[in-house]
Amino acid sequence: MTTQFWEKSREINATLTNLLFKPVQRRVLVGLTKLQVTSQQTAPWLLKKRLLPLLCLISFFLVLLLNSFAPAVAQLPPQPRQEIRGVWLSGNDFSVFRNRSQVQAAMSQLRKLNFNTVYPVVWNDGYTQYPSAIMQKKGIPFFFKGAEGQDVIADIITQARSQGLLAIPWFEFGFMVPLTSELASQHPDWLTQKGDGTQTSISAAGEVAWLNPFHPEVQQLIRELVMEVIAKYDADGVQFDDHMSLPVDFGYDKYTISLYTQETGNPPPSNPQAQAWIKWRADKMTAFMVDLYQTVKARKPNAIFSVAPNYYNFAYKMQLQDWLNWVRLGIVDELVMQVYRNDLESFIAQITRPEILETQQIIPTGIGIMAGLRNRPVAIPQIKSQVEAAQQRGLGIGFFYYESLWDIAPEPAAQRQSAFAALFPNSALRDISQNTSRKPTFNTVNLPLYPKPSLGQRVRGYFLEVAIANGQPKRILLDTGSAGLRVPKEFLGNSPIQRTGQNIKEVLSDGTILEGELVYTNVRFGLIPTAEPVPVQVVTSRQCTAQKPKCSANSGVPFSGIVGVNYFEKSLPYNPLRKLSGNLSNGFIVVGNGSSNSNGSLILGLTAENQAGFKMASWSQQPEINGVPGKRWDSRLNKVCLTLAGSSAKNLCNSRAIADTGTINGLTEFKSASTAGKLKPGVLGSANAVKVGINGIFDYSLTPGTRDGFNRWNLSISPQSELTIFVNPGIALFDKYDVLFDQVNGKQGFRSRREKK
Incomplete structure (x- = not known):
């Protein structure tokens, strides 16, 4: 693979190109930080003494002013989570990392500059960057040996650990693969396509095809490769970026169409951006990531499951990558959001988005910063301003990519390294032993x-x-x-x-x-x-x-x-x-x-x-049962009023009822035949109109018919019943009412669907 292709492979998403390469605009950040007294002030000591109370008063009001206008992020609690100071080791860097002595020097230099994490690429262009037994079985060649025939990934991980750096292998291409690769040629049925039948898209990596993320054999391949890396190297974790996704135009292959039709009863809409179609595919992607996370944690519970996506609105709508949901589900251990911008104002707008503010309160969160490309170097002032903007907001950093830190840069290497040393003056080592499983953070x-x-x-x-x-x-x-x-x-x-x-x-x-x-x-x-x-x-x-x-x-x-x-x-x-x-x-x-x-x-x-709009009825509390957590409630409702045409039940309000989705048809059960009057047990007819409800809570009526689950109503007489009258309206009740079950307070709520609209 040529350097030119590697360079192309990590340029930013095509839709963001204009933002990235806009001319850098110089900006002056004005901040009121302290009251300064210049050396030219020559007032006598007495004057200074007389001014002291005034100065204190000014200082007091300055403090109030600063507190009043501080941004919301300044009110966030101090971050106890470990700070990310990372760098991606891309395919562009393999000319460096093929040599063992250079690997040792690189890791030593990163440690000296107080970096703490490296992300070496292990999956790119349809090939592994390490000798894979899985790919060998498929007859897919391996190209990336070191200068001495060594396993480059093993060397990087070993040298990184010797310097106290975390080494988190990076599956850069995710589901993306060149159409001409052996993998795509061997398994054409694994590829997905657009609605017009085309199989490729133009991306930052050139023209690429996409493995179908919903195909079980594709999922199994990715799962096996991830677990191979975890097992082979005892890796500190794994990372997936914006290519662990699918462009929104894809998903019109035979397998996905069949799956969607089977689950929904309809074929996929022709509009790839239809909301339900986006959500279905994004949820399938999320389900796979949940499974992958659990598989990794089963092998190594403290491994870091890292993601490096684009900003959320773009990731979800254009790449079906619902990473905020992943964070809330508790399956992400760190997040490094790529923000490749030249413009500082645009950069700050992205790193202060609500989803970043939410995420950084839960897990270590960093911002991916472009350190430069071979044909588009980035000057150190731009890097410095972006790092400082992220640091001021409690965010870590991930740089793309290693060689552009100082080897291919507009300034001399020594000057660049001195600048990075100033950005990270203190050590911030990371320890995966502190990486414990999290619980979902949803309220609902x-x-x-x-x-x-x-x-x-x-x-x-x-x-x-x-x-x-x-x-x-x-x-x-x-x-x-x-x-x-x-x-x-x-x-x-x-x-x-x-x-x-x-x-x-x-x-x-x-x-x-x-x-x-x-x-x-x-x-x-x-x-x-x-x-x-x-x-x-x-x-x-x-x-x-x-x-x-x-x-x-x-x-x-x-x-x-x-x-x-x-x-x-x-x-x-x-x-x-x-x-x-x-x-x-x-x-x-x-x-x-x-x-x-x-x-x-x-x-x-x-x-x-x-809970807005629900009218509540109370349950009665029951004794505890050993092994059942929480409170137990008799969820049969009291003081239910029943009118059943043709029976003796005329607005009887001593009935009990249950809201039951598990029962297809409505049911009235009488303990005594006398209450049923002339009615016989069995299916009721249209003459036997039913009204059931609780005053001020709900009022449900139905004309019995012959459609299961919609209007069929049964009558039974059970002398052995513990209740005089028991009513179960069945599933049809849920066509008329949303029904709430409150297990903490022992209440049930009903909200008319008509009132809701």
Whole structure:
């Protein structure tokens, strides 16, 4: 690979070129920092003494003035996180790093200048920069041996560590690959394309193709290469930049179209920037990054998972790279945002964006600064002004790239090195032993509820994507009327499972008996993991009760799993949402899909904002059960009023009711046949209009019909029932109301969907 191509490969994104190469404008930063008295002042001592009170008063008002007009960032607490002082070792630098003595000298010089991190490139142009057994199996050649035949990456990592520097291998090309590479030629089905069928885009690296980030074999290749580097070198971490992404115009290959159509029921829109299409692809990218993070941490828990993206608005909308979501999910250990600008005002505007202010409160955060290119050197005054602007805001630095620090620069090497020494006068060593796993930082998050499951032919329901034991996400029935996660064993992945040996039995309302072992394992809802393993019933047997021989177990339909999120647990397993991190565990809201085929949503985490407009009813608290965290609540509502045409129930307000997404059809259960009057058990007809509600809370009515999940209503008479009248409006209630479940205060809220609009 030629130097010219390497130079081209790391110029900034084409859309930012004009910003980068605008002429540098000289600016004077004016700051009121201290009251100065010049040497020309010759007032006698007495005059100075008389002026002293005035000077103190001026100083006092200056302090007030400075505090009043300080920028918001000045109010941020001191940063306890380790400061990033890094440099990328790019393909341009390999002429230097092929030589062992030069590697040693370079690492020594970086340490002397108080740098603390190097990012050597290990994946570029469809090739590894180290001898890879994985690529060797594919018959893909290896080019980057040292002058003495040595492994250059091994040499860099060894020498870096000897100087106390972190060495974090950098997967520069991510999913990007030249169309002419062996990898692309061997696996044309791995490539994605634009809507017009073209497979390449013009980027800073020239004309490139893109591996399909959603293809499982592509994901497996990246995963294997990352783990090979972690294992082979015991690397301090791994880094991915703006190419761990996909340009927004791509994703129209056969595999992705089929996957999107299967999951949504519609083909992808022709407009690549349609919001739902962007979000679907970005979420798929995020799901892969979550999996990759977990895979890395399973091998080396304190490894640094680093990302170096473009600014967020561009990264998300144009590259499908939702890195702010990655940070909030807790899967990023450090962030170095590339801000390659000549113009200081533009540079400062980028490093003070809200997402950077948020990120730097959570993890070590740095700014990628252009130190120069061979054909476009950057003068040290520009570098100095940008570093100082970042440092003033508590941000670290990453320089692109090593040779341009002082070897190819407009000033002599000694002058450049002296300038860097002044920028970093003190040592700031980093220690990965302090890099511990983080929890998500969301206050609330919105997850889609799909109208169809992964398995089975259920007529209607809300299905939530759940990944169990690091398995593939499966769409499982969301049931607000039961508690506990119950799934077939095929849904489990290969993560460790804590077995209890305890066989448990659950009887569903349709008469289905579920049997299987209680185990503990990690669970992920959409992209949100539980804070620790939760109890799961692994169902290995289904059968019907004698009273209901026509239950779902005899229907021939496979079991699609149940995630019961009620807080009225009778025993283990409990509601798994109790084990979400932070605010996400305090309750949830179910938003229906309004009888359409579109998705509903599950809003995790109650906030003042998302509770607006709900009218609340109270639950009654229940005794604690050993092993169930938090408070238990009887979520059956009291003082529910029922009117059922043709029965004796005429606005009876002594009924109890439950809001239950797990029940397809509405149900009224009477303890006494006399309350039913002339009505017989079974399906009600249109003459038997139903009204159910709580005064001032909700008022729901329905004319019984024949459509499952929409207007079918059943009547049963159960003398053995503990309740005189029990009402379950079924899933159709969620077409009319958003329903809130508050597990902290024991309340349930209802918000009319009409009022919401």
